[in-house]
Amino acid sequence: MMKNVLMIGIGLIGSSIALCLKESNEDLRVTGFSLNQEELEGATSAQIIDDWEMDLQKASEAADVIFLCTPVSVTLKIMEEISSFNLKSDVLITDVGSTKKEIMNQSTLLTSKGYQFVGGHPMAGSHKSGFLAADKNLFENAYYILVPSSEKNKQSVADLHVLLRGTKAKFIQLTANEHDEMTGILSHTPHIIAAELVHQADQLIGDFPMAKKLAAGGFRDITRIASSDAKMWADISVSNQEVLVGELDKWLVSLGNLKRTIEEKNWQKLYDFFDLAKKIRDDIPVHKEGSIPAFHDLYVNVPDYPGAIAEVTGILAKEQISLINIKIMETRDDIFGILCISFKNEKELKQAQTVINQQTAYSSLIN
Numbered sequence: 001m002m003k004n005v006l007m008i009g010i011g012l013i014g015s016s017i018a019l020c021l022k023e024s025n026e027d028l029r030v031t032g033f034s035l036n037q038e039e040l041e042g043a044t045s046a047q048i049i050d051d052w053e054m055d056l057q058k059a060s061e062a063a064d065v066i067f068l069c070t071p072v073s074v075t076l077k078i079m080e081e082i083s084s085f086n087l088k089s090d091v092l093i094t095d096v097g098s099t100k101k102e103i104m105n106q107s108t109l110l111t112s113k114g115y116q117f118v119g120g121h122p123m124a125g126s127h128k129s130g131f132l133a134a135d136k137n138l139f140e141n142a143y144y145i146l147v148p149s150s151e152k153n154k155q156s157v158a159d160l161h162v163l164l165r166g167t168k169a170k171f172i173q174l175t176a177n178e179h180d181e182m183t184g185i186l187s188h189t190p191h192i193i194a195a196e197l198v199h200q201a202d203q204l205i206g207d208f209p210m211a212k213k214l215a216a217g218g219f220r221d222i223t224r225i226a227s228s229d230a231k232m233w234a235d236i237s238v239s240n241q242e243v244l245v246g247e248l249d250k251w252l253v254s255l256g257n258l259k260r261t262i263e264e265k266n267w268q269k270l271y272d273f274f275d276l277a278k279k280i281r282d283d284i285p286v287h288k289e290g291s292i293p294a295f296h297d298l299y300v301n302v303p304d305y306p307g308a309i310a311e312v313t314g315i316l317a318k319e320q321i322s323l324i325n326i327k328i329m330e331t332r333d334d335i336f337g338i339l340c341i342s343f344k345n346e347k348e349l350k351q352a353q354t355v356i357n358q359q360t361a362y363s364s365l366i367n
């Protein structure tokens with residue numbers, strides 16, 4: 001029987017989930033809802049959604065499954081709004097928000113009316129937003145956290161696993177508290193630090209305009225996520241306030257200690273600090289399958305960019321290895337350069353390195 005899925009918010013995550021749903025479920029119709037008609041029309045032409053609706057009540061009451069894929073503060077408001085509608089009695093409602101405590105508290109508005117709610121958070125994404133960045137492979141091998149609202153909604157959790165199997169994600173269950181504590185430290189704090197680092201660099205660029213050119217690979221790596229959507233991150237910071245305030249307090253203390261160690265020029269202590277960080281980091285599987293969103297990057301040394309890009313992409317296309325991104329690492333002007341090519345999994349990364357080794361004279365490195 002045809003299932004009506006309502007996708008509230010059709011940005012990066014809503015659109016990517018819509019593509020995954022359509023990939024693995026027949027007899028499913030995805031309707032998009034947002035406040036932006038141009039976006040809804042665009043996503044329909046791109047065949048991400050089947051149709052769209054700007055009347056939230058009408059769309060919600062026709063839905064068998066509702067995905068809330070808006071910024072967290074909007075999701076909280078919409079949960080309240082739809083709780084007053086006459087939804088189908090067996091409707092399953094879920095969300096994708098990056099925080100879970102506030103969302104699960106709000107979900108009592110829905111569960112008290114007898115509706116099923118399961119909190120969700122696909123732990124993959126990017127600094128991009130909007131349906132143009134939609135990618136049906138976005139969640140492959142990533143963890144997809146589900147937070148049941150009660151013991152009673154085991155069946156809904158099982159239904160979501162089936163519905164979302166096209167994501168190829170790994171489903172795990174956590175409580176809202178566990179979720180917010182862990183993502184606060186591993187995802188939210190890094191975004192705050194990245195943004196702060198960019199602010200500090202901006203002051204430096206004011207004093208030394210040359211600094212922009214000198215921003216090296218390390219700066220670029222650690223600040224990529226500072227290009228993320230500001231509304232989304234302001235919402236997350238407010239929503240996970242308690243954990244983040246505690247985390248920033250710890251930072252203030254540890255940065256104070258670090259500052260003193262540098263003031264003292266305590267080489268050994270600094271060595272131990274960097275050495276321990278390296279050991280811990282090398283042991284975290286951020287580049288291995290099943291980690292927090294990983295980009296599988298191959299660095300190819302090339303003598304000139306334009307020719308090499310065409311040659312490398314030509315070889316990969318011929319071998320049917322799909323790349324998800326290619327970027328030029330700025331090194332010394334036109335003398336010698338590095339292409340950073342990203343693949344969606346380790347297998348394709350290794351295949352790519354093998355064919356590039358066999359069919360070109362370029363050396364490459366997996367990092």
Ligand SMILES: NC(=O)C1=CN([C@@H]2O[C@H](COP(=O)(O)OP(=O)(O)OC[C@H]3O[C@@H](n4cnc5c(N)ncnc54)[C@H](O)[C@@H]3O)[C@@H](O)[C@H]2O)C=CC1
Nearest residue numbers: 009010011012013034069070071072097098125126129130
């Ligand atoms: N971007 C990422 O990497 C990840 C994001 N998330 C979570 O997913 C949710 C969505 O994020 P993205 O897809 O990245 O955002 P996005 O900015 O790409 O899309 C947001 C969508 O919500 C719609 N929207 C905004 N305000 C609205 C309103 N008042 N009423 C109706 N629709 C409204 C927009 O039109 C757009 O369709 C957020 O809660 C975020 O925390 C979760 C995992 C990863």
Ligand SMILES: O=C(O)C(=O)Cc1ccc(O)cc1
Nearest residue numbers: 098123124125126127225293
């Ligand atoms: O771009 C990145 O590396 C991210 O950190 C993506 C991301 C953003 C928000 C989430 O809740 C989960 C993943």
